[in-house]
Amino acid sequence: MININLLSVSNLPKLNKLRKLELSDNRISGGLEVLAEKTPNLTHLNLSGNKIKDINTLEPLKKLPNLHSLDLFNCEVTMLINYRESVFALLPQLTYLDGFDADEQEAPDSDPEADGDALEDDYENGEEGEEEEDDEEEDDLDEEVIDDEEDEDDDLEGEEEEDGVDDEEEDEEEDGEEDEEDEAEEDHPCGQKRKRSLEDEGEEDAEDEEDDEDD
Structure with a gap:
């Protein structure tokens, strides 16, 4: 006062x-x-x-x-x-x-007023220390978030690679199935009949060409 x-x-x-x-x-x-x-x-x-x-x-x-x-x-x-x-x-x-x-x-300078100032300084230093710890904790949390995001990206890339491999395998399987179907058609009686028809047509065309040459 x-x-x-x-x-x-x-x-x-x-x-x-x-x-x-x-x-x-x-x-x-x-x-x-x-x-x-x-x-x-x-x-x-x-x-x-x-x-x-x-x-x-x-x-x-x-x-x-x-x-x-x-x-x-x-x-x-x-x-x-x-x-x-x-x-x-x-x-x-x-x-x-x-x-x-x-x-x-x-x-001496160490009177209650000075001691009070020292206590205030200690209090402020304590607050600063807590803020630094909070900042460090926030940095650690940020690093954890970044690591989690990187792990998620790696997982997504791995899934995409697996999907790509699966697609290639599916394409190969489909091609194999088509080849098997073609072979099956050739082995089937209808397929063999069709093959013989094509061969007969080829022979007839050859005979026609020979007749034209004779004329």
């Missing part, structure tokens, strides 16, 4: 699992006891840029046992003498005040 002209946190709902609360650049000047009631598990609280003027205003934060990072940058309270020492004395659970510990050592 950054920069929304918030005057107090009195209407904050009960958020037992909330760990980090951003309230910077508002107009909050007190009433921090609500945080202990509504957000008891806070670890990070950012009140920078608000209207907090004295150390006593921060006393309700003592009831937040897990609070280890507090930011009061650009608040008037930071102008007080011995400000840092007073806040660390008032809130012994604190590790970092305005990004530095009591020994002026800067807080």
Whole structure:
């Protein structure tokens, strides 16, 4: 809830699992006891840029046992003498005040915000990994479909070749049957009679030709 002209946190709902609360650049000047009631598990609280003027205003934060990072940058309270020492004395659970510990050592980058970003990155990477697996599965399916189509084509070609062989065999069988029929006709008495008739006609034609030559 950054920069929304918030005057107090009195209407904050009960958020037992909330760990980090951003309230910077508002107009909050007190009433921090609500945080202990509504957000008891806070670890990070950012009140920078608000209207907090004295150390006593921060006393309700003592009831937040897990609070280890507090930011009061650009608040008037930071102008007080011995400000840092007073806040660390008032809130012994604190590790970092305005990004530095009591020994002026800067807080590491691995804060909950950064951890949250890391979790988001892991989540996004996980999604990308799933998409790649899905793509690989789709590719495998495509390859299987192509293989199936090729097998079908091979089967069709094999069937066509078999059909062609069957047709040739049928033609050969038909030719053989026709030859057998012709032979059967020749062996049949009618066939032999017809053959003799043709032979007689040939002899008669030869005799006629000889008679014509004699004339």
